[in-house]
Amino acid sequence: MQNEVQTTSLVEVQQMVQSITKQQGISTLAFVGCGASMSELYPAKYFLEQEAHSLRTALLTANEFNYARPNFADESAVVVVASLGGTTKESIEATKNAHDWGCTVVAVTHNPDAKLTEAADYVLVHSFFTSYATKAAKTKVVLEFSAEMLNAVEGYDNYDAIQTAFAGIDDVINEGVKSVTPAAKEFAQEYKDDQLIYTISSGATFGTAYSTANFLFMEMQWIASPVIHSGEYFHGPFEMTNNGTPYLLFMNDGKTRHLDARVLEFLQRFDARVTVIDAKDYGLDSVCAPTVIDYFNPLIITGVMRVYAEELAKVRNHPLTKRQYMWKLENY
Structure with missing residues (x-):
């Protein structure tokens, strides 16, 4: 360390x-x-x-x-x-x-x-x-x-509520990740041979989807990963959905959950292969009031997704630190 x-x-x-x-x-x-x-x-x-x-x-x-x-x-x-x-x-x-x-x-x-x-x-x-x-x-x-x-x-107006959330969120994350290893191992086995995984989310968690797609998948695992906003999925990208197409969906607990749920319903309807990491499963509402919960979804999902990425790296025998170019080329 x-x-x-x-x-x-x-x-x-x-x-x-x-x-x-x-x-x-x-x-x-x-x-x-x-x-x-x-x-x-x-x-x-x-x-x-x-x-x-x-x-x-x-x-x-x-x-x-x-x-x-x-x-x-x-x-x-x-x-x-x-x-x-x-x-x-x-x-x-x-x-x-x-x-x-x-x-x-x-x-x-x-x-x-x-x-x-x-x-x-x-x-x-x-x-x-x-x-x-x-x-x-x-x-x-x-x-x-x-x-x-x-x-x-x-x-x-919601200053006190957000302070309560800040005070409790680390414990929620560390407690939440204790239960995810079995699901992360299952994800790793299911997706280990895929060369492409679509990553989808909305709200404040769209940044986490972007990070997962571009860095955990493309940079650290060399897996192509278009990132899609849940609100944009039905405005073009849904045409790529077919039986067995691989997706990772981050579900939010808060105002934009409907956008994510609508995507999930469509993916299931057409038998895509979809893994869902749902912030609602990890007790965010124990520290986050409805007025501020949207902003804490990405924190819990970041912690959980790290476990998924570590398990994927293990089964692919591709450490998260492995690179082709970064740290190896001086001029780019």
Whole structure:
């Protein structure tokens, strides 16, 4: 196990936000990253889209941010840039650009001494290796930061409810994953020879679907995986559904559950091979009120999916760390 760090505490997040919001005229909270780090910022962006009245938000891949500066990138913007190890060159450049453009820059990383932090005004540190809950620690700390920013800038009616959810979600994740190994082993055996798996979800969990498809499947297992939003499935992609077509569906507990359930009904109707990971099975409602539960689906599903990915890697004899190009090529 690599050396672990402690995630920035809620009190530290609150102090950070208090310092940031002393500045008047903040109008944008934007999120920037690459790969898995970008997808792990998605729930915070989704949260602000749903809850903010005036605070603007955006989610951008780092090199597009670097080469196509958005007009919001000035003194009125807080820009959150994430990279697990803090070494992603495009994200390092994004922190520098955001700083030079006058933005308040918040770096998010597992390594507080990384180059990512050099041009940042503030640093959110997250753990990663301790437990399955820490696989979602980046998402959680950025969501905490976003809730504090929203509350400070314009107020947030469900602030107390979301604090209760933050306090309990790690235990829900770690307890939930204890029961999933048999289902994960079954999934691994069923899908081990597939060269393509469609990945589907909605709401805040669409970022987790994107991450699963692009990184756990394509990057780490070399399995092609188109990612589909449940709301878009019936507007083109459902034509690919046939007897035996492999799907992985993340079901949400919350407002967009109907979208996921509609997809599942169709997949079953036409005898597709579908595995469902349903957030409702893991007791989210024990810590999450209906007003905030949508934003915590991706955290529990991230933890559970990690078990599924580990079991798939075992039966395929393809470690999650195996790469063709990453870490092996200097110029790309």
